[in-house]
Amino acid sequence: MDPITAGKRAAARQAVDNHIKNNTVVGIGSGSTIVFAVERLAERVKTENLQILCIPTSFQARQLIIGNNLQLTDLERNPDIDVAIDGADEVDSDLVCIKGGGGCQTQEKVVAAAAKDFIVIADYRAERFKQSLAL
Numbered sequence: 001m002d003p004i005t006a007g008k009r010a011a012a013r014q015a016v017d018n019h020i021k022n023n024t025v026v027g028i029g030s031g032s033t034i035v036f037a038v039e040r041l042a043e044r045v046k047t048e049n050l051q052i053l054c055i056p057t058s059f060q061a062r063q064l065i066i067g068n069n070l071q072l073t074d075l076e077r078n079p080d081i082d083v084a085i086d087g088a089d090e091v092d093s094d095l096v097c098i099k100g101g102g103g104c105q106t107q108e109k110v111v112a113a114a115a116k117d118f119i120v121i122a123d124y125r126a127e128r129f130k131q132s133l134a135l
Contacts, residue, residue: 029086
């Protein structure tokens, strides 16, 4: 595993370990780092018998949740989200984030806004905010 991927994996695992507890409703974002977060969620559900409900923000997130045998739910059934975990394409030194412009952007924002806590996982390459323009 290359150093960047290893770092993303470590950050995702740490985010899950620090912020996910038993009986938690979790918003699941999308992107390469979220794969590692969902894998860690699945490990913890299996080893610690955690009871968590997962709300996807995209088709990719839904497939990850199902593929890792996590319990899938939605905002209609669980409008109160304890924590949402997502990645960011760009982050500045004030932790202002730019999300990608993909098709799931609206759902990502809705889930993040509904969450009590919003956890962003980004590696050092995301700090290029000053070079872009958010539209």
